Amino acid sequence: MKKVLYAIGFFVLCSCTPKYSEHVYVSDFTKYVKSGFEIYPVGTEIKERAYYPVADIKMNFYIGKESSDALKSGLKPVKDEQFGYIYTPTGEYITDKVANEAKKHDANAIMNYKVDKIQTSKGALLGYSATGVAVKIK
Structure with missing residues (x-):
C-alpha cells in the first residue's frame, strides 16, 4: 500500500511541472490585401501609405x-x-520565430x-x- 501511495505522490508531483510548448496565433490578411482591401490592426498608424499590413501575429512560448x-525547437x-x-526560449529565438512566421505571409517587416x-x-x-503586425513595405 505504501508503494502505491508513493507512486501516486510521485505522479502528482511530476504532473505539476508544465511541459515546454509554443503556440502561434495569426490573423492572415493576405487574401484581403490581394483583393485591394486593407486591414489595419489596433496600434498601426497610417501616416504614410508606404506599407500595408498582411497579418497580425501572436506567439506564446511556455x-x-x-x-x-x-x-x-532545437533549444538546449x-x-x-x-x-x-x-x-526556455531566448530573445533571439523568439524574434527568429516571429520573423519567419511573418515571412510566410509575404511580409518584409514587422510593426x-x-x-x-x-x-x-x-x-x-x-x-x-x-506580438506584431506583419507588413509589406511598398
Missing part, C-alpha cells in the same frame, strides 16, 4: 520540461533548481513588435508572448 515542441535545456532541466512576460499572479515566470 517554459517547461521536455516535450515534442521542445525537441523540435537549462538546469532549474526547482524543476530540473527546463526549456509594433513587442515581447512580454507571461507571469502568474504571484509573479512567477511562465513564458513569453510576442
Whole structure:
C-alpha cells in the first residue's frame, strides 16, 4: 500500500511541472490585401501609405520540461533548481520565430513588435508572448 501511495505522490508531483510548448496565433490578411482591401490592426498608424499590413501575429512560448515542441525547437535545456532541466526560449529565438512566421505571409517587416512576460499572479515566470503586425513595405 505504501508503494502505491508513493507512486501516486510521485505522479502528482511530476504532473505539476508544465511541459515546454509554443503556440502561434495569426490573423492572415493576405487574401484581403490581394483583393485591394486593407486591414489595419489596433496600434498601426497610417501616416504614410508606404506599407500595408498582411497579418497580425501572436506567439506564446511556455517554459517547461521536455516535450515534442521542445525537441523540435532545437533549444538546449537549462538546469532549474526547482524543476530540473527546463526549456526556455531566448530573445533571439523568439524574434527568429516571429520573423519567419511573418515571412510566410509575404511580409518584409514587422510593426509594433513587442515581447512580454507571461507571469502568474504571484509573479512567477511562465513564458513569453510576442506580438506584431506583419507588413509589406511598398
